[in-house]
Amino acid sequence: MKSESFFTLPRExxxxVSRTLRNLKNATVLGINPPVYDFSWFDLWSKPVGLLCLLRTLRREGNDVRLVDCLYEGRTKPLDFGRWKAQRLPVEKPEPYKNIPRRYYRFGLNGAAFRNRIASCPRPxxxxxxxxxxxxYEGVFEAVKTAKEVFPDVPVVLGGAYARLCPQHALRSGADFIQTEPFLCSAYDASPALDLYDAPSYGVLITSRGCPMHCDYCAAYKLWPGFEQRPLQDVFADLAGQMSLPTVTDMAFYDDALLLNKERHFYPLCRHLRERYPKLRLHTPNGLHVAQLDEECCRTLFRTGFRTIRLSLEGTDDFIGKASSDKVAASDYERAVASLLRAGYEPDDIETYILVGLPGQDAGSVRASIEAVRGLGARPKLAEFSPIPGTPLFEASLRLTPRIADEPLLHNNTIYAQYVARTLTPEELQGLKDLAKRR
Ligand code: B12
Ligand code: SF4
Structure with missing residues (x-):
């Protein structure tokens, strides 16, 4: 018998709709990870984890779940550590990008194949x-439109970070409902249904949610108020589920604050990883908190199989320090890099995020941060600023560039500083990138 409950979506x-979804039984549901429209896109162990957790929860309740992941299904060439290149097609730039002298692409399964894949699923x-x-959001709008064309009477619910950060804008997608809250916030279950992929090369672990700090450019505290670590038994079960898939060789951590309470959380997790999965390669694309990286922690990372390390420095000057909750003292960063190198890492394994393009930031200070990182034998990695709704620096950006209020395309980190806010010129930015890449 089909569930009735789903069709009583709230009138607003x-x-x-977490509660409605939790009551859904014996239904057929289809999850879609949309294509991406951008100037560039790299697979930094990218998986739609929120959607995969939702699908796993619904399947446990007896629902028949299907997944169309446009990026996974549009993959082409394998890259290192389980990553993939995605199929890309040059496309015309939308109006807000018209004057930007760069090519623009659609990444993922092409339009006709995407539509056919949706149509090949049983009517959800x-x-x-x-x-x-x-x-x-362009890819999101395309996914909603295609789903509506193929299955016109089926309700479409839109969730994820864009939906939560820009709910009013997301209404224009044509989705019937915009989920603005985290799904399942009380019974926190973050195990993704990785087995919905035919041959996943990497999995994703989230062992905690939220971050106790409040950096001025970051929406972590808005998306996940508070900080909560999952019980380790749940994390182990999640890991065992993902590792039961024979094609998985790599695992990425998405935590915002992986190393907090490390004696009770991270170290026991590492012991478990070493005992059970000694060959698994581990990655931290989301940046580690430098203050936690003492000698023991760095040795543990190395021995446990963490292969690519990204450090959240953001910058060495007071301006960045203040915007970044003063989370990194220069001495902590020096100690972290020295300890990582002593533990056995090569400089190329350690990339350090440096933020560039913040309103009010001076290019000279970015240059100094790059030099400082290079001087210590680590590799700087520029992270271009993206204004995120709800953050203090979004408010500051709004004063400078009011257009960002209605047009999320202008939040794009690739273009915001150089073409929207013009806080630095394309040549200045290129100069900083070249300096960061120089060996
Ligand atoms: C991991 C991560 C990354 C990873 C991988 C991201 C990926 N999946 O492709 C990496 C390191 C590559 C990355 C890169 C960047 N990121 Co990032 N990233 C994150 C992070 C920490 C977690 C995202 C995540 O998967 N969360 C876990 C899942 C469980 O959450 P979720 O998907 O939102 O799902 C929940 C709900 O939304 C819901 N849900 C999800 N889908 C659906 C669907 C339905 C129907 C329903 C009902 C519910 C639902 O269920 C889940 C459980 O409640 C977020 C911050 C955060 N804490 O969320 C930033 C975040 C998304 N990133 C951000 C930024 C700024 C960036 C960078 C621009 C950083 C930089 N300057 O270089 C780059 C850009 C990357 C690019 N151009 O490709 C910003 C957003 C920027 C923006 N304007 O949108 C965020 C919010 C962080 C911040 N600074 O505030 N990122
Ligand atoms: S420490 Fe990192 S995750 Fe936490 S608020 Fe700052 S930028 Fe966001």
């Missing part, structure tokens, strides 16, 4: 579309 089109009772970066 934004809010929380509900469709769930996820979203990530706010400036990727």
């Amino acid at each position: 089109r934004t809010g929380d 009772d509900a469709i769930f579309v996820t979203s990530a970066m706010t400036y990727w």
Whole structure:
């Protein structure tokens, strides 16, 4: 018998349908990870984890779940550590990007193949579309439109970071409902249904949610208020589920604050990883908190199989320090790099994020941060600023560039500083990138 509950979506089109979804039984549901429209896209162990957790939860309740992941299904060439290159097609730039002298692409399964994949699924009772970066909404709109064309009477629910950060804008997607709250916030279950992929080369672990700090450019505290670590038994079960898939060789951590309470959380997790999965290669694309990286922690990372390390420095000057909750003291960073090198890492294994393009930031200070990182034998990695709704620096950016209020495409980190706010010129930015890359 089909569940009735789903069809009683609230009359308001934004809010929380977690409870309705939890009551869904014996239904067929289709999850969609949309294509990405951007100037560039790299697979930094990218998976639609929120959607995969939702699908796993629904399957446990007896629902038949299907997944169309446009990026995974559009993959082409394998890269290192389980990553992939995605199929890309040059496309015309939308109006807000018209004057930007760069090529623009659609990444993922091409339009006809995407449509056919959706049409090949059994008629669902509900469709769930996820979203990530706010400036990727074009792909989200395309996914909703295609789903509506193929299955016109099936309700579409849109969730994910864009939906939560820009709910009013997301209403224009044509989705029937915009999920603005985290799904399943009380019974925290973050195990993704990785087995919905035919041959996943990497999995994703989230062992905690939120971050106790409040950096001025970051929406972590808005997306996940508070800080909570998952019980380790749940993390181990999640890991065992993902590792039961024979094609998985790599695992990425998405935590915002992986190393906090490390004696009770991270170290026991590492012991478990060493005992059970000694060959697994581990990655931290989301940046580690430098203050936690003492000698023992660095040795543990190395022995446990963490292969690519990214450090959140952001910058060495007072301006960045203040915007970044003063989370990194220069001495902590020096100690972290020295300890990582002593533990056995090569300089190329350690990339350090340096933020560039913040309103009010001076290019000279970015240059100094790059030099400082290079001087210590680590590799600087520029992270271009993206204004994120709800953060203090979004408010500051709004004063400088009011257009960002209505047009999330302008939040794109690739273009914001150089072409929207013009806080630095394309030549200045290129100069900084060249300096960061120089060996
Ligand atoms: C991991 C991560 C990355 C990874 C991988 C991202 C990926 N999946 O492709 C990496 C390191 C590559 C990355 C890179 C960047 N990121 Co990032 N990233 C994150 C992070 C920490 C977690 C995202 C995540 O998967 N969370 C876990 C899942 C479980 O959450 P979720 O998907 O939102 O799902 C939940 C709900 O939304 C819901 N849900 C999800 N889908 C659906 C669907 C339906 C139907 C329903 C009902 C519910 C639902 O269920 C889940 C559980 O509640 C977020 C911050 C955060 N804490 O969320 C930033 C975040 C998304 N990133 C951000 C930024 C700024 C960036 C960078 C621009 C940084 C930089 N300057 O270089 C780059 C850009 C990358 C690019 N151009 O490709 C910003 C957003 C920017 C924006 N304007 O949108 C965020 C919010 C962090 C911040 N600074 O505030 N990122
Ligand atoms: S420490 Fe990192 S995750 Fe935490 S608020 Fe700052 S930038 Fe966001």
